[in-house]
Amino acid sequence: MNEPVFFGKLPSANPIADDGDDLHFCSTCAFAPVCLPEGVDKHALRELHMLVEHVGPFRTGEAIFRTGDRFAAIYAVRGGTVQTRLVDDAGREQVLGFHLPGEVIGLNAIHPEIYPCDAIAIESTYVCRFSFPALAILAAKVPRVQQQLFRLLSADIGKATQLAGDHSADERLAAFLLDLADRYAARGFSDRRFHLTMTRVDIANYLRFAAETVSRVLRRFQDRQLVLITGREVELLDLSALRRLARNISRR
Amino acid sequence: MNEPVFFGKLPSANPIADDGDDLHFCSTCAFAPVCLPEGVDKHALRELHMLVEHVGPFRTGEAIFRTGDRFAAIYAVRGGTVQTRLVDDAGREQVLGFHLPGEVIGLNAIHPEIYPCDAIAIESTYVCRFSFPALAILAAKVPRVQQQLFRLLSADIGKATQLAGDHSADERLAAFLLDLADRYAARGFSDRRFHLTMTRVDIANYLRFAAETVSRVLRRFQDRQLVLITGREVELLDLSALRRLARNISRR
DNA sequence: CGGCGGCTTGAAGGACGTCAAGATTAGTGG
DNA sequence: CCACTAATCTTGACGTCCTTCAAGCCGCCG
Numbered sequence: 136m137n138e139p140v141f142f143g144k145l146p147s148a149n150p151i152a153d154d155g156d157d158l159h160f161c162s163t164c165a166f167a168p169v170c171l172p173e174g175v176d177k178h179a180l181r182e183l184h185m186l187v188e189h190v191g192p193f194r195t196g197e198a199i200f201r202t203g204d205r206f207a208a209i210y211a212v213r214g215g216t217v218q219t220r221l222v223d224d225a226g227r228e229q230v231l232g233f234h235l236p237g238e239v240i241g242l243n244a245i246h247p248e249i250y251p252c253d254a255i256a257i258e259s260t261y262v263c264r265f266s267f268p269a270l271a272i273l274a275a276k277v278p279r280v281q282q283q284l285f286r287l288l289s290a291d292i293g294k295a296t297q298l299a300g301d302h303s304a305d306e307r308l309a310a311f312l313l314d315l316a317d318r319y320a321a322r323g324f325s326d327r328r329f330h331l332t333m334t335r336v337d338i339a340n341y342l343r344f345a346a347e348t349v350s351r352v353l354r355r356f357q358d359r360q361l362v363l364i365t366g367r368e369v370e371l372l373d374l375s376a377l378r379r380l381a382r383n384i385s386r387r
Numbered sequence: 388m389n390e391p392v393f394f395g396k397l398p399s400a401n402p403i404a405d406d407g408d409d410l411h412f413c414s415t416c417a418f419a420p421v422c423l424p425e426g427v428d429k430h431a432l433r434e435l436h437m438l439v440e441h442v443g444p445f446r447t448g449e450a451i452f453r454t455g456d457r458f459a460a461i462y463a464v465r466g467g468t469v470q471t472r473l474v475d476d477a478g479r480e481q482v483l484g485f486h487l488p489g490e491v492i493g494l495n496a497i498h499p500e501i502y503p504c505d506a507i508a509i510e511s512t513y514v515c516r517f518s519f520p521a522l523a524i525l526a527a528k529v530p531r532v533q534q535q536l537f538r539l540l541s542a543d544i545g546k547a548t549q550l551a552g553d554h555s556a557d558e559r560l561a562a563f564l565l566d567l568a569d570r571y572a573a574r575g576f577s578d579r580r581f582h583l584t585m586t587r588v589d590i591a592n593y594l595r596f597a598a599e600t601v602s603r604v605l606r607r608f609q610d611r612q613l614v615l616i617t618g619r620e621v622e623l624l625d626l627s628a629l630r631r632l633a634r635n636i637s638r639r
Numbered sequence: 640c641g642g643c644g645g646c647t648t649g650a651a652g653g654a655c656g657t658c659a660a661g662a663t664t665a666g667t668g669g
Numbered sequence: 670c671c672a673c674t675a676a677t678c679t680t681g682a683c684g685t686c687c688t689t690c691a692a693g694c695c696g697c698c699g
Contacts, residue, residue: 221548224634229552243548245541251548271534275527282523288540289497295547296495296503300481301595304655335678343553345656350679366664366678382476556687587646597688602647618646618696 166211166283183280186269189213191261199254199262200241206248208264209241215260216332220340221252230341232294233257233333235318241267242291258332298343307342308352310381312362316371327374331367418463418535435532438521441465443513451506451514452493458500460516461493467512468584472592473504482593484546485509485585487570493519494543510584550595559594560604562633564614568623579626583619 166183191213193199199210199217210217217234231252234240244250245267274281302310320326331338339346356362361377363370371377418435443465445451451462451469462469464486471483471492483504486492496502497519526533554562572578583590591598608614613629615622623629 223552231548231551243541243544246538246545247541251545271530271537275530275533278523278527281527281533285523285536285540286498288537288544289495289499292495292540292543292547293498293503295544295551296483299483299547299550299595300475334676343551346677347657347679348655351655354679586644598645599647599689600687603687606647 182273183277186266186273188264188266189261190264191215193256193260193262195256195258197256199256199260200244200250201253202250204250206241206244206250206267208266209239209244209270210254210262210264211239212236213261213263215256215258217260217262218255218257218333218337219252220255228340230337233315233337233341236322238318239287242288245288257337298341304342304344304348304352305355305380307344308338308349308356309361309377311338311342312369312371313374313377313381315369316374326371328368328370331369418532434525435529438518438525440516440518441513442516443467445508445512445514447508447510449508451508451512452496452502453505454502456502458493458496458502458519460518461491461496461522462506463491463515463517464488465513465515467508467510469512469514470507470509470585470589471504472507480592482589485567485589485593488574490570491539494540497540509589550593556594556596556600556604557607557632559596560590560601560608561613561629563590563594564621564623565626565629565633567621568626578623580620580622583621 190199190210193215202221212234214236217240219231219234219240221229221231223229232240234254240254241250243252270280270284274284297310315329315331316326319329333341335349336346339349342349353362353364356377357364359376361371361373361380363372442451442462445467454473466488469486469492471486473481473483475481484492486506492506493502495504522532522536526536549562567581567583568578571581585593587601588598591601594601605614605616608629609616611628613623613625613632615624
């Protein structure tokens, strides 16, 4: 497990996922399900590879896309972390999500045909660019690609819905930590110890409360032996208690 | 304008939208954009018609689908109102949305492959059923159908995102009223006077606050001459003031 | 007429936000 | 390696918006 590398401090310490080859994508990629099953048309798969562009690195604060840019592509995060956020008319920011390697951003731009939010790298970040018109054409030819696109879109509705529930700060933060743990685990990292790549302010904004509340709730969790926090290093000590706290937030 | 009919009280008073014919769907339907433009393959269009099943009526409280049902179809509301809601582990309800004629429900079930929420008729309701496997096959053949599905899915992400913002009760309720007004207007009804088909409790639950708060905010709006409320009849008096209140909730 | 669900209104309490001050960490240049 | 500065984070005190609890009202249907 390359955890130690992940926890390092140099930019190179958040490695790019494996590159894959002509027939296999980066194994953590959201499009991996398209490639893994047997019997996929190898020619079509090669086409999928053809239309991917590797882009990066983006430095902290740099934008993959910005609100109002014309929609032309969706992006899969290859390494690093991307934050999506929107700025309302009053100038207040609203963090919509943190996107880890393998996750796809930009799907919410298909309908408006412009990106409805900013996508900002919050550490050194690499992405794969999928031209959407090209992808749509491929989807019409390869059922599995179409199906995967439908699934990714549908899953995003579910994610957005989760955030919309009205829940206490404890519930939300417990769910947030468990969600991150699950997603890291799905990528082969530890599901108990991980590094927060985002600031408290960003977490607070994402969960819709004040930065101070993040500090206070984390302290409460720590006092109750649920977690161990050292700066941005997190260790989950009592998963079942955390799950009990988060249980009211429908997950999946 | 068939507003008077819409405001009537008999079950028959919420009429089914026009039925369309072989080449044109009900004009308010979410799939109308597929049919309206010139040059659409008429044979394919007929196929789309073939796979639609008209279902109903559902009486108040009856379910179009329920949480955990295996996903097989999406539905367009043809007449009436559908409420989607989920029940969390603690047994508390959460209203996800109110769906008016022409709007599509069930898209969030594609990924989990089971419906992640209940869809309940809150008045006498008719729907169109689209078998999803059949629709996916058609989408691969007819680019416009695929595109429309992508758009509907993407738009739903946006809608879910809106609800997720943290906003004051005034902001949320103003946005809610304006949103309803827009949607009724898009269906040919008045954008200033309409009938709330849902209870205060449901509105409150949808907006993530207590039922009492709905009453209090509506009263405040009325005292400030922004709206006129008579039971469930609503008249918007000062649209620009309401828009100013709601302005921080990103719309589209 | 009586009962019940839906709605309104008031009073009290609580969860979280805001403000302010300090502590800790990270980043930078000497 | 250290000094200095800025950013991030923590903690406390206080205020506020909204919830909760409780009571009463309205309209509808049996």
